[in-house]
Amino acid sequence: MKKILLYLLISLLFFVVSCGKTASEQGVSGQSESRSFSVTDSRGETVELPGEIKSIAAFPAPLPHIIVYLDGNAERIKGLHPLAKKAAEVSVLSRIAPSLLEAEDNFLTGSLLNTEELLKIKPDVFFTDQVLQGMDKLKESGLPVIYLGLEKDRMNYRGKEIEFYSPEKSIRGWVDITAAVLGTEKKKAAAIFEEWDSVKKEIAEKTASIPDEKKKKILIVFKAAGNMVAGGNSFGQYWIASTGGINCADEVTANHPAMVKIADFEQVLKWNPDIVYLTNFAETMPEDIYGNKIQGQDWSGTSAYKNRAVYKIPLGNYRWYPPSLDGPLMLKWMAVKNYPGLFNWDMYREIREYYKKYFNYALTDVEIHNILNPAGSGNF
Amino acid sequence: MTLKKIFLFLVPAAAAVFLTGLSAGRYHIPFLRVLGILFHPLFGFEKNWLPVEEAVVLNLRLPRVAMAAVSGMGLSVCGAVYQGIFRNPLVSPGVIGVTSGAGFGAALGILLFGWGIGAQLFAFIFGFAALLMTLSITGKTGGNAILVFILAGVVVNMFFQAGISFLKIIADSEDQLPSIVYWLMGSLSQTGKEHFFFTMPLIIISSLLLIAARWRINALSLGIDAAKSLGVKTGESLVFILFFSTLAVSAVVSVGGIVGWVGLIVPHMVRMVVGSDHEKLLPASAVAGAILFMLIDISARIIAPVEIPLGVITAFIGTPVFIYLLVKSKGSWVV
């Protein structure tokens, strides 16, 4: 009896897997004529959408700036996660697209979805980046749900091929899917990635000649309290490797896209990073490191501390550490910090031109200063 | 076995484990250097070590190993005391809801203010809130006070567990959730020198006071009615015990999160050797708990470069050991 059950279970599993595979073709299928169309999301699910998308509700925090990039404004965003709204409020994004602040944000609390509040907004589509309680009910009620998941990529790193959560590949996927939903021209959607490719190529060429032992040893600290760092399969791996550095924490990995919790702080002293970057996921600022203000840690033995090479990662339209459309700027900024002798980009100019070109917004010097010197974490 | 003999074994063992804890870690430092760094203030050895090595031993390892020892002591003493006064071998420091209450408080604190004093303070406030809830439920009923008390504790426990679950749901999944989840499973990675000044003394003093009342706990372990009929001021004794055990447990939780197992198992292991007499059981549990918790934390630090929560290690390593002992002794020490 048990065996039969097991067989049934296994065959069911195969069935589900094979179904998933056939549907994983990504992109737009039918359009215009029947007005309704379908989009394949990150999970490989084909989602039927009604004709024109007029109203969007979104869970993922990076989505607003993607939509602003594709649409030039946030008119279609009617519902947002409260934290995404708050982040937009204090970042430059709400200046670029002020209508973001009018979006409803009472249908989500943490990852708790209030279906009725969401339906009240009358969205044509709902975006999410995590499986939420009550999501299936949404589908039953006829609201299409688009799932935006993270994507992994592979790279050659110190003579080995490794797999990691790629901020670049992830944001590319999200832009593709979102563009398909919004009906944006493919060429327009792809513009930002042409720049991304060229920046990446330029940095790779200039750093290629640095031998591994001369490369800067870099540690990205996700959250200092709790010893969370960017491991060998995290977003951080991408940023560090793409800017010619060695990831101190490449030997540790976890099933998390952004970080791994290391056993003990003294591991950091053993790694002895040359440069430390602090993400916007925690309040920690370089001064906290220099002042040794974090419980249970003592940074004074590291080169980064001695050389005062601890930097807070900037925060533009969105946090620069996770997938964001400011990726090319993140690459340039990090390259300059890692190898000031090799790269001399004027970040004020680069940021100003980038925002003008892709977001059609003229940043003031103060705004650029705030991007480069964010306070604390992205959640305020 | 007399207490003296037990201590003749336990105290050197504790010292050895303590020194092992100071020498073990990712950052390799030769043992003699560790000793030199440690005893330099006493004997003024010539400094043949790097400043970073001194920082590792004195600023990172020493507070953590000490906190592990102190936490193990606090949890084991509280567990032994509770098992005694509640006359129930299944009881652990979590039984009256204090652990979950403090856990909820700290999680809420992390959510509101991030890591730090706020979270610790909340751990204390909600630890005592849980105790008061349990007490007020018990006060409203008559009958078998101890049984009602344990039941009330179970209910309060569930209430705060639900609260923790709720906090996990509303926490920002990128920013706060990892902190809360990891911390709830038990971790001493937050331990720093600060804890020498407040948290550790608090746990030590509370534990010592409970140990000092060990003979009174013997009397209470006869049952509240029996103790009362012997002329023991049971109400006063319970208030004293519950106050200081709540203080100790909340202090442990406020730093190390919720580490089960130790408070439940250590008293049993010690009871197998010294018997039920709290005159021996409490002091021996204190040292044995300190040793065990230090060993658990050392394992957590050296098994893998990735942090393994203490709660996981205690369950994976401790449970088989305990089952072995239980089967071998046929549970004879319980009754």
Next chain:
Amino acid sequence: MSDMSKKGKAVITVNNLSFSYGSGKLISDLSLSLMQGEILAVLGPNGVGKTTLLKILAGLLKKYSGKFEIGKEVSYVPQIFSTGVNYTVYNMVLLGRAGHLGLFSSPGELDREKAYEALKKAGIEDLSERRFSEISGGEKQLTLIARALASGAEVLLLDEPTSDLDIKNQERMLELLSELSLKSGSTIIFSTHDPSHALAVSDRSIFLGKGGISRCGATEEIITGENIKKYYSANVKVTKLEIEGKFLTYCLPIYNIIKRDKV
């Protein structure tokens, strides 16, 4: 040890004591008084409040009405004793000193002496290093009484001290009770199911019955066939027998059993 000058003074006086559980009256308007060194036996069928009475007098139950006065040093020995802990007999007896010791004190030389004296009085000094869980029911009872003695109690409240004991141990227990009252001047109240035990050692007896009724008086007057019929609905004969030159009063049940050869 015994202080005969106290004899003649009432140590326990109970006036109009009542106790009810929910709507039912368990004890109603009970009054009695007991002199120093007297033994009172509490009798009555199951569930009439024997244990309740002892617990009220021990100060363990509060919601009663009426008044009672009882000497300061009272010790209650419960009927069923199970413990999660496993002490030696000596430590168990030593715990009788708990009422005299502060929160942070452990027993001193004096306490240890008293505990040992109590062990001797109860005749169980041989058991002192045995584990409480390993000894027989009778020995457990004796240990608990020794504990009560160690506490220095002048009044002992014993809940069915002879139940669960074999005949030898019953004898030993009864001897101990009379010895304590005679030699140490202890005032003892004990509950029992066996009227013969009351007749053997108690000066006074009390019958508790359904609905709170009770009757108290000198044992010889109280324990009669008539009263036992009334309170237990059982047929007995209370009779004096001469055994080995001593006159002893017994309560003998009259069984109405048809013998096999009469069928």
